[in-house]
Amino acid sequence: MLLENKKVAIVGGGPGGLTLARLLQQRGVDVKLYERDTDQHVRQQGATLDLHYESGLKALREAGLIEAFQQSFRPGAERVTIVDNELTVHYTERDNEPVQDLSNEYARPEIDRGLLRDLLIASLNENTIVWNSKFSELKENGSGWDLVFENGTTVYADLVIASDGANSKVRKYITPIGRLYSGVTIVEGNIYNAAVNAPNLWELTGGGKIFAHWDGKTIILSAKGEGSLSFYTITEEPDEWIKTSHIDFSRREHAFTWFKQRFSDWSNDWHEIFATEESYFVGRPQYYFPQDQSWQTIGNLTMIGDAAHQTPPSGDGVNQAMLDALELCDTLFSEKFTTVHEAIASFEEKMLARTSVATEKASQLVEAMLSKNSLQLFLDFFTGVRAL
Known part of the structure; x- marks a missing residue:
């Protein structure tokens, strides 16, 4: 050996x-x-x-x-709902049977x-x-x-x-x-005790995921087993934007101010994400290594x-x-x-x-x-x- x-x-x-x-x-x-x-x-x-x-x-x-x-x-956590900026549902798997068979090559179980x-x-x-x-x-x-x-x-x-x-x-x-900058920056967040602190969005996830797409911007919400709701924005931002924007994403009010400006064409229903102090937010520029x-x-x-x-x-x-x-x-x-x-x-x-x-x-x-x-x-x- x-x-x-x-x-x-x-x-x-x-x-x-x-x-x-x-x-x-x-x-x-x-x-x-x-x-x-x-x-x-x-x-x-x-x-x-x-x-x-x-x-x-x-x-x-x-x-x-x-x-x-x-x-x-978590069976069922893989189920996806697709919405737009107004939270209108265009597609949902909420009524699908939860994945159980891990020997199925198409299974994508969530944990x-x-x-x-x-x-x-x-x-x-x-x-x-x-x-x-x-x-x-x-x-x-x-x-x-x-x-x-x-x-x-x-x-x-x-x-x-x-x-x-x-x-x-x-x-x-x-x-x-x-590494090379991908052109994308993610703002990640987590809302604890989401059933109380973000009840409408929590209900909409149905224990699974929400993919929201509109005009070149994306939000992903994922329900977690301990009752929190994870949150990601995906937007195109300049290189070094996290540093040059001077936004302190560790402060909820700063993250909220940025969100209202960057997602100004999205419904105020999304503001529920920022309604509680039981949360955190952080900016994460996304990089990759060359394919060759x-x-x-x-x-x-x-x-x-x-x-x-x-x-x-x-x-x-x-x-x-x-x-x-x-x-x-x-x-x-x-x-x-x-x-x-x-x-x-x-x-x-x-x-x-x-x-x-x-x-x-x-x-x-x-x-x-x-x-x-x-x-x-x-x-x-x-x-x-x-x-x-």
Whole structure:
């Protein structure tokens, strides 16, 4: 076995890194995962995720976690309602039977991000995750690496895998290729106790999702299992707009003022999002890596997920990261390769080819969301008239 008697370090405890740790442990690998968070419950874990049969669900099946997922996902959360700027419903799946059959290749079951993270963490051996480990730098040490953390800790690993997200601090040791601005900025929010604080929008979601499209602007609402409502705006904004606009999105009244100006042609019914202090908002510029990116393989260092191949916003990032984890693990245990270097080179070549396609599809999706006739495009997509 290529990893026999080797220490493996994963930097970053998102779904991709956690899935990889689980898969490697199943095969007896000595693996540690280093996560910057101080503990498992320190921060909000974002919106819901839809996992795909050929990627996210495939990784969970191989990890022996499909039964745990079956107990944690939310049947019905996948149902979509499409509305316009006036909250007029043009399409809804609210009366559809909730997804139950996870063996259906067309299933897209939804799970709250926090619950997915929890079930992956629970699957790992005790003390696999080293919390409060903010990565600082890598130093070559013989055939491996010393990982240095901000808390002063230094650990050795024979193989390091970066899974530290879009702002990866490890990526620079692999390639200087930087991210490109997609032209899109998301304003993300979360409304807690939404049945009380945003009752009309909460009712309209029906426990699922709302996609609102009008004149090149999009809003996505997702009901979460603990009763909150996640909120995303998707708009075309200049590069560095988050900095140059001087809008403090951490202050609800500032976010609301911006919304009323930017979405002035949308109904006041949307203002319910900003009616309560039990909420938060944050601006997130969206970046991606070039479709034609490549680098020289390093035999003891690689990366997965957004650290390797962030795409424009498409909802497929977690699925690609979990598939990365599965394919990397399978490659490292393939009998086709005699060295870790050969295995990583093969993995990276296939990963980059696959995610180049994903980047192109994500770009097309964003183009559709920003188009003047975005409402009709998405209605056609969901009713099967044509693909985006």
